[in-house]
Amino acid sequence: MFVExxxxxxxxxAILCVAGGWAGGNASNKDFIKNADLVWKQSVWTSSISAKIGAKFLKPSGLLQFTGAAAAIQGTPGMIGYGMAKAAVHQLVKSLADYKTSGLPENAVPFAFLPVTLDTPMNRKWMPKADHSTWTPLSFIAEKLFGWIFEPEKCEDLPKSGALLELITKDGKTEIKQI
Incomplete structure (x- = not known):
């Protein structure tokens, strides 16, 4: 194996699975199956690969971060494939939560961020008139991950194993709500 x-x-x-993407459409959309397949590959396969790498190469008590979606907590009729894929990522996180039965190293901490919209150049390009003050800055996530990985003793908000962390951004300020 290359990683080995x-x-x-x-x-x-830590292992950070930040891969993902978006494709919309309901069941009657002409590209429904194509889009569902695309987002499944973007989110579920990359998350599954990360879990497998974590099982073999993560340190005990290591972090295994996934990217879910706040939208997938509910039904997503206008983007069914996306919602299915992100809900599968949420299920994976919950299934990995107990290291004794999941195959992860002792005390490993799998968790997922569940953003609404990330503040990325591509999102700004495709949604220029949206309210960007409700988008989660990538720097917020990067700073959290840095602290949790390299300075956990200074952090009061370390994720628990199996946590789904909804990122709620309002007026440019982001809070984490554990679901």
């Missing part, structure tokens, strides 16, 4: 040769026996403090 790169790590040369070392283990990882």
């Amino acid at each position: 040769s790169v790590l040369n026996g070392d283990k990882l403090d």
Whole structure:
């Protein structure tokens, strides 16, 4: 395995699965199956690969971060494939929560961020008139991950194993709500 040769026996403090994408459409959309397949590959396969890598190469107590979606907490009739894929990621996180039965290393912490909209250049390009003050800045996520991975003793908000962390941004301020 390529990862094994790169790590040369070392283990990882964290694995961050930030892959994903979006495609809309309801069941009558002409591209429904194509879009569902696309978002499944973007979200579920990448998350499954990350889980497998975590099982083999994550340190005990290591973090395994996934990217879910706040929208997938409910039904997503205008973007069914996307909602299905993100709900599957949520299920994966819950299924990995107990290291004793999930195959992850001892005390590993799988969790997922559930953003509404991330403030990315592509999202700004496609939604220029949207209220960007409700979008979660990538810097917020990066700072959280940095603290949780490298300075956990300074953090009061470490995620619990199996946590689904909804990111709620309003007026440019982001809060985390554990679901």
